[in-house]
Amino acid sequence: MPKRSDLKKVMVVGSGPIIIGQACEFDYSGTQAVKALKDEGLEVVLLNSNPATIMTDPEFAHRTYVEPVTVEAAEAIIAAERPQALLPTMGGQTALNLAKGLAESGVLEKYGVELIGAKLEAINKAEDRQLFKEAMQRIGVPLPRSGYATSLEEAKQLVKETGFPAILRPSFTLGGTGGGIAYNQDEFEKLVALALNASPNRTVLIEESVLGWKEFELEVVRDTKDNVIIVCSIENFDPMGVHTGDSITVAPAQTLTDKEYQRLRQASLAIIREIGVDTGGSNIQFGVNPKDGRIVVIEMNPRVSRSSALASKATGYPIAKIAAKLAIGYTLDELKNDITRDTVASFEPTIDYTVVKIPRFNFEKFPHADRTLNTMMRSVGEVMAIGRTFKEAYLKALRSLESGRLELAAPDLPPAGAERKMAIIESLRVPRPERPWFVAEAFRSGFTVDEVHQYSAIDPWFLKRVSELVADSKALETGPLSDEQLRAAKVQGFSDRTIAHATGASEAEVRKRRHDRGIRPVYKRVDTCAAEFEAHTPYLYSAYEAEDEAPPTAKKKVMILGSGPIRIGQGIEFDYCCVHASFALREAGFETVMVNCNPETVSTDYDTSDRLYFEPLTIEDVLEIAHREKPIGAIVQFGGQTPLRLSVALEKAGLPILGTSPDAIDRAEDRERFAALIDKLKIRQPENGVARSHQEAYATAKRIGYPVMVRPSYVLGGRAMQTVYDAGALERYMKEAVSASPEHPVLIDRFLRDATEVDLDLIADRTGRVLIGGIMEHIQEAGVHSGDAAATLPPHSLSPDLIERMKDMATELARELGVVGLMNVQFAIQGKSVYVLEVNPRASRTVPFVSKATGVPLAKIAALCMVGKTLEELGHTTERHFAHKAVKESVFPFARFQGVDVILGPEMKSTGEVMGLAADFPSAFAKAQLAAGVKLPKSGKVFLSVKDDDKPATVDIARRLKALGFTLVATSGTHQYLKGKGIESELVMKVTEGRPSIVDKIVDKQIQLVVNSTFGQQEIADSFSIRREALMHGIPYYTTVQSGRMAVEALEALARGPLGVRPLQEHLAAGPKRAASAA
């Protein structure tokens, strides 16, 4: 069937902010879908609250609504746009839930909007576990024994049937939030309570344990003619029990015979038909008993997913793009395979390499959280590697992780003896992020494959491969390395670093010797068909084999280094910048060469750049690519710390770094060189010092005066950064969090109390001309990491004079550093004083937000400046000002990390961001809150408890809340203070004062909003449970008085009426006010 002629306008829903379980894979799929629909001549309306996405760039969809992904906003958009259809399968669980909400509230029917891709019935059948179970019973596909409970009593009955361990899966949550494994009755009852709370309909599935079974996933695509294909099979290295998002996974499946694989395939076909996903992709997960092959289906996602993004990258088959075209009526046989051009999309990709995905965790950000992996996803990103063998791909993936460890390095363990053995066994048994290294260590310590299998349940096939790698790496350590051994080690996949480590040479020496002997990788194509047909897409991976099949062109090219795995502090924003660089440079006539190892991203889509190298971002891998491609230079300033860390070594090896020099970057990052620069320009910086020993730290802190901000040097996202209130706390910090040394100094800054923080992004060109991109004022006081703070663009409270001063300082800094490209400056304003906190001569996290809010594509312009264009040539000499206001808000993964405080501080904890756009700040803030999933109350009780400094500011807040009809609840200090100002509030006990305390009231949902600011270690500890319980019970909370005030203004805006919706294109077209450039 060809394209449906009745569809003219389609609405696509994105997945909103990046959260654990929903990362940039949905920007990848959404971008593909929007492009595909647009190519078909359809008008595309897009809803997504995440400004850091490529899909929300104004040139992608026709009408781009950066609005909250809520039923209210979506209804307003539908009413305004009147799309004929809504495609809900590209935006993860968020979009599916929205589609359900719109269907159930009658909005779709009211406006005659058809769900395409997946109908409501199909969504319900796949997502509602009872309906799913019934559907599976109808087609005879077995599930683990299970049942549903809506109360603890029902749950207790069920667990008698399933036995322990029992798996808990709350309904309608994503990434397994609130799920867990209970090993005994006591644990079970606790987890049931959590799970019921996490589920929107208070339903939890109690399930027989299939822990230790083999786990497989199939990516299925179906069209309206009922053609069904399997795009990819995936086998989990980590057996059942670890969420697939947290598991190492391998494509294709490795340990199934054809008969066993076909059973999964047949079951998948039956499932997608029974569930009734008539067009598009689905992901189906199976468990297989390794002892007898018994199969159970675990779940199916009736939409594109993280796994489908992985499958697309693993095979070259663009599932999201195809799914979008199928949704508007095409059938698979009518669509071409882009990679081969001549063959059709109605085939099953087959590959002649092995793909390994390894998740990236960020537990170090949540030091108090349990690191055990289970059915609730906790990883924040992932890497993928392609190798001709599993071993090669596994090693490549391990080095892509940037974990700071060699691929098979020994983990921390007791030195020897029984204790060491027990520690290894325990680490094999209990899955944690480090398990891959313990598996290797087990073999090094003499464990057999059978033993490791017995403890870990990892399939012996994988274990055998790892044991072979360990044996080979050991062999490297004995005696001099022959050329043959060196070649063999490279064929296996060992990095130069590992070979260097094993042989006692330096990495550079190994590299030199390898090059002298002509041992270099060749590059092979990802072609969907195992070489049966010729591929035209330069999507490449390296191997130490015979034939190179993708010789470089003679064109003028630029290499762009991506940002590797997503992690807190280095998120989608950097991929966004890399993609923009590629787009701009391609348009300017350069051939772009992208290097990255993250399968979730738009940058690793095969048509983003002219050539895509799916490779680790290490010196070795990048230099090999540079050696053959011979680009005019590399862009390292867009991909965050990952490429920046390589810049000096790359430059030394002869690869020109485009734009700002590595030396200038170092000048900004090295504390002492930076201090000299600041002095030279006579700019103020908070008093600070560098400590290379404990003694130095105590002396410095004493000189500066407590509280101080402390952190290790050269970190991103404020890793291990803390506000320290006294000498005792500093001592603990120095002992526990970091170990200061001459190589790894600790930086100590004065903590600026009650200061306002500001972010400024600019572009400088080679002539020294500067374009101010945007200035953002943080809502929270200084001391909250800029990646976590909410911020407004333009500033909401700063005087024009202050703004001009900051622009002048930033311009001077850019010129002094010789910046060519992007630069970000963080300021703190205390009274009338302006301090420079940080200068980052590279793309910052705020670039996409600023670009989206102003319509000025900063990364594109910067990329062109870096290849020699001037701002004048590009026609971007003046800063753009708009009538609308933009507010950025961050989202946090606290709910997934039990026992973690939600208070914000100098270490970044957020995973993503949203943008609220409106004519005024309160409305924009309200939108940002809604978009971040905060359910602002219309009435009820507000709990106020603030630190002494904040008490005066609370008076206004309290009055306005009262005016809105809220009643106030306060603990003694705040209660008394308000009383003194004539404001009544209900007195409630602190947790330390007795019960019922404020926490009891929160748990009982007697409180609808919390404003709680604290100062000092003890006070923070005492109020921990208030914030934690508010989080767990879905009660909005604000931990600074500034954000509390903004929230009250937002409540007022909401009380005035609907917030309205407006597409980005209209915001940007609505008469930009041009102001004179600062430079």
Place this chain on the structure above:
Amino acid sequence: MKPAVLALADGTVFEGRTFGASADAVGEVVFNTSMFGYQEILTDPSYVGQIVTMAYPHIGNVGTNPDDDESERPHAVGMVAREFSEPSNWRSTASLNDYLAKWGVGGLDGIDTRQLVRHLRNNGSQLGVISTEKVSHQALVAKAKAAPPMEGLDLASGISTKKTYRWTKGTPDTLEGKPAPAPAGRFEVVAIDYGLKKSMLQFLVDVGCNVTVMPSSASADEVLGQKPHGVFLTNGPGDPAAVKGADKTVAALLGKVPVFGICLGHQILALALGGKTYKLKFGHRGANQPVQDLATKKVEITAQNHGFAVDEKSLNGRAVVTHLNLNDRTVEGLAVPDARAFSVQYHPEASPGPHDARYLFQRFADLMAGVPLPR
């Protein structure tokens, strides 16, 4: 493992390691892109005299087991892989290495198999030699050149059963360990054996057939003497045009009983209708070939294994082309509705491969029950 060499007739040489039997192997070097099912491939008689290069790098992962044999022994003379490995699978009873050694099949791994596949794709399938002997590359190339080419080779007659026998076993559920369901046995079918795969017979039984397997040399009278409700033409190796007397036998059967042919059986049906076959450059061997049923426009993902194809023009309208390969538009299915005969180039029995086309066995049963072929 010992070093071993693969030498192609065009002079290309790959140096790798041996696995399986270290015996020398001479045959046509072909490639298969299926990621699963190497045991079924090895034991498919269509591969007789061939050295199969598996495009997927890891081979041996699941070992071998008695249930997955498609015939009594391997027929491929050699297997080439990127990396051979020891098995991990609950059904495995012997490693692939031991299995190949037992049957004298030469194995070679440790070479850039993607390069080999691309070479075969660009230059066509060709003869080759796997050897562990310490002889010169030149000598091995010469040996490859001297081997008989596939064109004109009647391999089917050599491999066909010598004696007529009965087959009444359906598909066992090997995974659940259950015996095959008792056959209903509504139809008597003669299968003319050109090199059959066991699973074809099992699927015939599954749709209600009792099967009598006869040698390829059986005459039409001998076949009809069994009073069959239908005749099934099996798959098999080599050049269809060379299979002695097959076209005449089938021509004599046409119109008298319903006929269903698969792969070589399909080609022989075309020859019986006066059509011609030709050799494909590198054949279709894999489990992901898209085939469109021209009547329903639906696409089946099919398992394929053939080096020859039917020339549509040569049929001059004597048969309807029912199925097309969407990759290269070659003929994948034929029907002669008036003669109640149909055939497919691909393998509805899969093994290995997707089961999308299994309905064709039912179509054959329906045809015997009097349901006309879809037009």
